[in-house]
Amino acid sequence: MKQADVVVVGGSAAGPVTVMTAKRHYPDKSVLEIRKEQPERVMVPCGIPYIFGTVGSTNKNVIGDSVITSNGGELMIDEVTEIDRAAKTVTTANGEKIGYDRLVLATGSNPVSPPIPGKELENVFFVRKDAGYIDDMLKKLSSVKDIVVIGGGFIGIEMADEIRKMGGKNITIVEMLPQCLQLALDEDQCSEAEKKLAERGIKVLAGTTAKSITGEGKVSGIELSDGQILKADAVVIGIGAVPNTDLAKKAGLEIGPMRGIQVDEYMRTVTDKNIFAVGDCAEKFSFFTRKPSGLRLASIATIEARIAGANLFQLKRKNVGAIGVFATIIGDDCFSVVGLTERAARDAGYDIVTGEWTAPDKHPGSMPGTKQEKIKLVVEKKTGKILGGEIVGGRTSAEVANIMSAFISNQMTVDQVAIFQMGTHPALTGSPIVYQIVNAAEVALTKMR
Amino acid sequence: MKQADVVVVGGSAAGPVTVMTAKRHYPDKSVLEIRKEQPERVMVPCGIPYIFGTVGSTNKNVIGDSVITSNGGELMIDEVTEIDRAAKTVTTANGEKIGYDRLVLATGSNPVSPPIPGKELENVFFVRKDAGYIDDMLKKLSSVKDIVVIGGGFIGIEMADEIRKMGGKNITIVEMLPQCLQLALDEDQCSEAEKKLAERGIKVLAGTTAKSITGEGKVSGIELSDGQILKADAVVIGIGAVPNTDLAKKAGLEIGPMRGIQVDEYMRTVTDKNIFAVGDCAEKFSFFTRKPSGLRLASIATIEARIAGANLFQLKRKNVGAIGVFATIIGDDCFSVVGLTERAARDAGYDIVTGEWTAPDKHPGSMPGTKQEKIKLVVEKKTGKILGGEIVGGRTSAEVANIMSAFISNQMTVDQVAIFQMGTHPALTGSPIVYQIVNAAEVALTKMR
Numbered sequence: 001m002k003q004a005d006v007v008v009v010g011g012s013a014a015g016p017v018t019v020m021t022a023k024r025h026y027p028d029k030s031v032l033e034i035r036k037e038q039p040e041r042v043m044v045p046c047g048i049p050y051i052f053g054t055v056g057s058t059n060k061n062v063i064g065d066s067v068i069t070s071n072g073g074e075l076m077i078d079e080v081t082e083i084d085r086a087a088k089t090v091t092t093a094n095g096e097k098i099g100y101d102r103l104v105l106a107t108g109s110n111p112v113s114p115p116i117p118g119k120e121l122e123n124v125f126f127v128r129k130d131a132g133y134i135d136d137m138l139k140k141l142s143s144v145k146d147i148v149v150i151g152g153g154f155i156g157i158e159m160a161d162e163i164r165k166m167g168g169k170n171i172t173i174v175e176m177l178p179q180c181l182q183l184a185l186d187e188d189q190c191s192e193a194e195k196k197l198a199e200r201g202i203k204v205l206a207g208t209t210a211k212s213i214t215g216e217g218k219v220s221g222i223e224l225s226d227g228q229i230l231k232a233d234a235v236v237i238g239i240g241a242v243p244n245t246d247l248a249k250k251a252g253l254e255i256g257p258m259r260g261i262q263v264d265e266y267m268r269t270v271t272d273k274n275i276f277a278v279g280d281c282a283e284k285f286s287f288f289t290r291k292p293s294g295l296r297l298a299s300i301a302t303i304e305a306r307i308a309g310a311n312l313f314q315l316k317r318k319n320v321g322a323i324g325v326f327a328t329i330i331g332d333d334c335f336s337v338v339g340l341t342e343r344a345a346r347d348a349g350y351d352i353v354t355g356e357w358t359a360p361d362k363h364p365g366s367m368p369g370t371k372q373e374k375i376k377l378v379v380e381k382k383t384g385k386i387l388g389g390e391i392v393g394g395r396t397s398a399e400v401a402n403i404m405s406a407f408i409s410n411q412m413t414v415d416q417v418a419i420f421q422m423g424t425h426p427a428l429t430g431s432p433i434v435y436q437i438v439n440a441a442e443v444a445l446t447k448m449r
Numbered sequence: 450m451k452q453a454d455v456v457v458v459g460g461s462a463a464g465p466v467t468v469m470t471a472k473r474h475y476p477d478k479s480v481l482e483i484r485k486e487q488p489e490r491v492m493v494p495c496g497i498p499y500i501f502g503t504v505g506s507t508n509k510n511v512i513g514d515s516v517i518t519s520n521g522g523e524l525m526i527d528e529v530t531e532i533d534r535a536a537k538t539v540t541t542a543n544g545e546k547i548g549y550d551r552l553v554l555a556t557g558s559n560p561v562s563p564p565i566p567g568k569e570l571e572n573v574f575f576v577r578k579d580a581g582y583i584d585d586m587l588k589k590l591s592s593v594k595d596i597v598v599i600g601g602g603f604i605g606i607e608m609a610d611e612i613r614k615m616g617g618k619n620i621t622i623v624e625m626l627p628q629c630l631q632l633a634l635d636e637d638q639c640s641e642a643e644k645k646l647a648e649r650g651i652k653v654l655a656g657t658t659a660k661s662i663t664g665e666g667k668v669s670g671i672e673l674s675d676g677q678i679l680k681a682d683a684v685v686i687g688i689g690a691v692p693n694t695d696l697a698k699k700a701g702l703e704i705g706p707m708r709g710i711q712v713d714e715y716m717r718t719v720t721d722k723n724i725f726a727v728g729d730c731a732e733k734f735s736f737f738t739r740k741p742s743g744l745r746l747a748s749i750a751t752i753e754a755r756i757a758g759a760n761l762f763q764l765k766r767k768n769v770g771a772i773g774v775f776a777t778i779i780g781d782d783c784f785s786v787v788g789l790t791e792r793a794a795r796d797a798g799y800d801i802v803t804g805e806w807t808a809p810d811k812h813p814g815s816m817p818g819t820k821q822e823k824i825k826l827v828v829e830k831k832t833g834k835i836l837g838g839e840i841v842g843g844r845t846s847a848e849v850a851n852i853m854s855a856f857i858s859n860q861m862t863v864d865q866v867a868i869f870q871m872g873t874h875p876a877l878t879g880s881p882i883v884y885q886i887v888n889a890a891e892v893a894l895t896k897m898r
Contacts, residue, residue, distance in 0.1 A: 017882055024891050044813045047875045054876075060815035067882060287870075299873045302881040306868050306891070317868055325872025334877060364493050366509035398877035399848035405870050406855035419755050419766055421736075421854050423774025424748045426496045427503075428783060428847035432751040433466055433516060442473050442755070 003099040004032035006312055007090060009080045009247065010106030011035030011042045012129055014279030014301035016063060018104050019073035021309025029101075029313070031073045034080050034092065039065055041131045045298045048127055049158035051134055052141065053165030058131040083251035085272050102274055102312045105248055105261060106305065109241035109280035109296055114150075116237075118213030123234040127155055142166055144233035148222050149173045150210050151239035152180030154328050157193065159236050160202050161330055172203040172230055174222070179206055184326055186341045186376070189390050196330040210235075241296050243281045251275075256283030258292045265318045267308035276312070278304040287321035287408070288340055288387060289348050295324045325405045327398035332371065336401035339388030339408050342378050351381045355414065355444025361394045363424070363431035373397065375436040377404075377414065379444045384413035389437075396429070403437060414448070417441035452548040453481035455761055456539060458529045458696065459555030460484030460491045461578055463728030463750035465512060467553050468522035470758025478550075478762070480522045483529050483541065488514055490580045494747045497576055498607035500583060501590065502614030507580040532700035534721055551723055551761045554697055554710060555754065558690035558729035558745055563599075565686075567662030572683040576604055591615055593682035597671050598622045599659050600688035601629030603777050606642070608685050609651050610779055621652040621679055623671070628655055633775055635790045635825070638839050645779040659684075690745050692730045700724075705732030706741045714767045716757035725761070727753040736770035736857070737789055737836060738797050744773045774854045776847035781820065785850035788837030788857050791827050800830045804863065804893025810843045812873070812880035822846065824885040826853075826863065828893045833862035838886075845878070852886060863897070866890035 006029055008018045015033050022031045035042070040062050043051075047061040055061055068075050078092040089099050111126035113119065123144065125137045141147065141163055149160045152175030160171050173180065179190035180197070194204050209225045213235055222230045243260040245253075253271045256262040260283035262270045267282070269275045277283075279301030286293040300322050307317045327336040345352045354376055361373040373393030380387055389404040391397045407417055418441040424432040455478055457467045464482050471480045484491070489511050496510040504510055517524050527541040538548050560575035562568065572593065574586045590596065590612055598609045601624030609620050622629065628639040629646070643653050658674045662684055671679045692709040694702075702720045705711040709732035711719045716731070718724045726732075728750030735742040749771050756766045776785040794801045803825055810822040822842030829836055838853040840846045856866055867890040873881040 013882055020882075021891070024895055044875070044880065046873065046881075047813050047816075050813075050816065050875050054817065055813065055815045061813045063880075063882060297872075299871055299881040299884075302884070303868055303870055306887065310867075317864070323870045325870060327872055327874040327877050329874065329876045336872065338872065364496050364499075364504065364510045366504045367496075367499065368503065395877055396845050396848045398872060398874050399845045399852065402852050402871045402878075403848065403855055405872065406852055406859070409865075409870060410855070410859040410861070412859070415766070416858075418759075419752055421752055421772045421774060421858060422748055422851045423746070423776055423785065423787065423847060423854065424495065425776040425778065425847050426493070426499050427778045428776050428844055429851075431493065431512075432495075432748040433462055433469075433512060435748075435751070438755065442470070446473055 001097050001099055004074070005029035005101045006031040006104065007098055007100040008033045008104045008106060009090070010108055010279070011037050012045055012106070012108050012279065013298040014106035014305040016067040017302040017305035018106060018278060018309045019068045020071045021306050022312055023071045023073055025310045026313055027072065032076060032098065033068055033073055034076045034078055036077070036079045037131070038077060043129050043131055043134065045129050048129065048134060049155065049162045052138060052159065053162030058134050080247060083247065085251055085275070088274065102276065104308055105275065105277040105281055106279045107244045107247055107281040109243050111237065112240040112242050114237065114239060116210050116213055118215065118219065119237065121213055121215045122218040124213055124219050125234065125236050127159060127236065127238045141234055146170045146231045146233045148230055148232040148235050150235060150237045151175065152204060152206065153183060153238070153240070154181065154326060155238040157181065157197060157330065158328060159238055160197070161200060164200060164202060172205060173197070174208060174210055174224065175204065175206040176209045177206065180204055181335070184337050185335060185390060186343055189335060189392055192392055193330060193335055196333050200331060241280055245281055248277065248281065256292060258283055258294050260284065266311045266315050267304055267319060276308040278308045285321045287323045290321060293322050295322045297324070297326065299325060323405055323408050325401050327401055332394065334393055334395060334397035336391040336397045337388070338401045338404040340378055341388055341390065345378050345387050350387060352387065353379050353381050353444050353447040355379060355440040355442070357436050357440040357443055359430045359434035359436050359439070361396060361430055362428070363426050367426055373430060373436050375440045377440045377444050379414050381448055384415055384448060385411055386414065386417060400437070414441040414444045418445060450546050450548055453523070454478035454550045455480040455553065456547055456549040457482040457553045457555060458539070459557055459728070460486050461494055461555070461557050461728065462747040463555035463754040465516040466751045466754035467555060467727060467758045468517045469520045470755050471761055472520045472522055474759045475762055476521065481525060481547065482517055482522055483525045483527055485526070485528045486580070487526060492578050492580055492583065494578050497578065497583060498604065498611045501587060501608065502611030507583050529696060532696060534700055534724070537723065551725065553757055554724065554726040554730055555728045556693045556696055556730040558692050560686065561689040561691050563686065563688060565659050565662055567664065567668065568686065570662055570664045571667040573662055573668050574683065574685050576608060576685065576687045590683055595619045595680045595682045597679055597681040597684050599684060599686045600624065601653060601655065602632060602687070602689070603630065603775060604687040606630065606646060606779065607777060608687055610646070610649060613649060613651060621654060622646070623657060623659055623673065624653065624655040625658045626655065629653055630784070633786050634784060634839060635792055638784060638841055641841055642779060642784055645782050649780060690729055694730055697726065697730065707732055707743050709733065715760045715764050716753055716768060725757040727757045734770045736772045739770060742771050744771045746773070746775065748774060772854055772857055774850050776850055781843065783842055783844060783846035785840040785846045786837070787850045787853040789827055790837055790839065794827050794836050799836060801836065802828050802830050802893050802896040804828060804889040804891070804896070806885050806889040806892055808879045808883035808885050808888070810845060810879055811877070812875050816875055822879060822885050824889045826889045826893050828863050830897055833864055833897060834860055835863065835866060849886070863890040863893045867894060
């Protein structure tokens with residue numbers, strides 16, 4: 001029987017990072033990743049929408065296996081079908097049995113499949129992390145005209161805008177909530193995003209749902225809950241992901257309230273201390289409220305993998321809960337969000353103030369390519385602590401969001417942020433005089449007195 | 450006699466930010482800025498090199514006076530020539546006398562004028578924050594061919610590369626130290642910067658100095674210390690700045706070891722608690738060693754102004770010392786540095802390790818416009834604390850440097866940085882799997898064991 005000190009199940013973001021981290025912290029341990037996807041065929045998960053427009057092919061959207069092999073990990077292409085916790089072995093679809101000392105489940109998530117009649121019709125697609133499926137989807141979408149995207153979250157709008165780049169498409173997004181991106185951004189940012197989508201010729205129908213998908217064999221239309229009928233040659237459903245916990249359930253591991261494998265702050269499953277779970281398949285909690293969180297992001301998956309990988313044989317790192325840092329781009333306009341939105345903070349019971357500031361993202365504003373960068377900080381009134389931030393701006397916005405994440409991680413107050421030691425450069429950042437984060441902090445401060 | 454609660458002397462970065470901050474924290478106090486520059490004629494200091502190439506005119510490189518007026522400050526165009534500390538008044542060149550309750554000196558710096566014979570010749574220029582002077586310099590440089598830039602620091606290489614953009618120039622940088630940018634970057638980064646300059650047709654003569662500037666009336670050449678003679682139609686001297694403390698000295702205020710006005714951690718002058726000093730004219734100390742620091746940056750000036758402005762009538766904020774965050778760009782290649790370089794850390798007596806990591810700044814690497822982002826972290830071996838970082842990469846590098854500055858401000862260790870909750874996006878950041886800062890931190894950790 002084959003034996004590895006560490007067996008990692010799953011090949012998307014969390015899997016290879018667990019391998020890399022395990023080898024960095026325990027170089028003498030053998031680490032084996034077992035996954036279904038063929039060599040050099042694991043999709044970069046967040047890159048999937050970009051296959052349809054910007055990069056053009058699944059072959060250009062691959063997580064290289066060198067992440068595993070160059071770090072001294074071993075790779076086996078197979079599917080783990082069973083865990084024997086007492087014997088500390090896993091069994092694969094090919095009938096292999098492998099012994100482990102520590103097991104890490106990184107089995108990911110599957111797209112949510114809503115109970116809409118007609119979803120089984122031809123040309124109805126989900127956003128699956130499966131290269132073969134995406135190849136087929138790419139081919140089929142390229143030959144159709146009227147496309148309806150169900151779901152106006154990040155994945156839905158990215159899919160819509162990238163498919164648009166194929167040219168000659170008529171694209172409609174159907175969103176259940178009153179606005180696109182409403183779970184991630186506040187109302188004003190959502191409105192800006194919707195405006196950008198409209199400018200690019202993408203129709204948004206918000207506040208309505210798909211009641212049924214119609215067609216004979218192949219999709220031909222969608223009937224909405226408000227009675228509208230849309231013509232559709234293809235439908236893309238992107239309304240979220242649900243943890244893939246089949247293997248964990250079969251092994252008797254406890255499942256949490258958000259349907260993920262229940263883990264402790266070291267990323268060990270609460271049921272079995274020799275088994276860890278990381279990424280979309282693992283239960284998460286909020287950095288702010290410590291309540292269960294539905295956030296599922298590749299970035300969080302890799303952070304959990306860095307915690308689990310370091311903790312395999314000695315507890316070194318604690319998970320402090322997910323802050324949640326998102327970004328997306330529509331054309332040249334970027335939308336980023338960190339932590340709690342104004343709405344989420346109020347819903348969680350915080351008494352808040354906001355600080356808002358807009359300034360050019362280069363300086364002077366006559367520098368070529370300058371865009372306005374608009375920042376909102378969400379601040380707990382009592383303590384001055386930063387709870388969240390939103391940025392609408394240019395291509396540096398996502399790293400600016402990461403600056404905010406660093407502030408939040410360190411529980412910084414707006415008074416500390418107001419004297420943050422930022423560096424600036426004419427071609428690369430806003431002016432030090434009107435630098436956005438520090439000025440937003442000063443504005444928030446004026447509202448706290 | 451005119452009277453203001455707060456009088457701010459000086460109009461570059463620190464002046465208007467002091468006004469803005471004072472009005473935010475003490476809205477009922479009257480705040481008057483007195484400066485020499487005409488309305489809408491204060492130059493964005495870091496923008497000055499870009500006048501010569503990218504933006505093309507001093508009118509496009511202005512700090513708008515609305516920073517003062519829209520925040521309720523008042524502006525007087527005049528020059529303060531004397532301070533009467535006992536009477537708490539200032540006198541101006543136009544003979545006005547203005548009473549103050551608090552006085553803030555933001556008198557800036559002047560270019561270092563080295564003792565080189567011939568520096569008074571026509572077409573020998575300094576990088577002055579003076580719109581009229583720059584207008585003249587722009588006109589004269591546009592009609593000459595052979596230009597020598599003395600000084601290979603940030604300002605020198607930015608001037609050289611922007612003047613190059615005028616076209617048809619033959620540009621040589623003369624740098625005393627063995628490499629350009631050597632005071633700011635480590636050897637490997639300096640070599641990369643020199644390579645980029647060479648690719649753009651800019652000659653670098655390092656390890657030599659200008660012995661004399663020759664010419665009859667107008668400059669015609671430079672003689673170097675190694676005996677080389679360079680033809681020169683114009684010379685630009687950019688070798689640093691020296692605090693402008695004439696007014697302070699005249700008023701009997703103590704001057705520090707780095708030639709700045711000596712201040713306490715609240716930015717009050719040590720001599721007179723009613724007088725503050727901020728920006729290039731003020732003495733600085735290092736965040737790391739607490740020793741006097743020669744850093745002079747517009748960003749630091751604004752941070753000091755935010756400290757002083759808040760402290761005018763109640764001590765609210767402390768200066769913790771300058772971290773120092775720089776960035777520059779040569780073509781599309783950006784060079785950023787935060788805190789201590791490897792060399793500076795060793796010189797300061799730290800036992801260090803470094804963590805290096807290079808990965809594409811977008812993901813997958815097939816995304817258009819992807820550049821490699823190369824990061825080095827400088828880490829104190831004993832504590833794991835981040836002391837500095839260097840980044841060579843694309844246009845997000847400066848904000849990435851700011852993420853590092855946030856880490857350093859919070860005295861984070863590499864173990865904390867390794868599980869930093871960054872957000873990622875295909876078009877905007879590196880992949881979460883190989884995200885540069887966290888992986889550089891993990892690499893540093895492997896060297897600490």
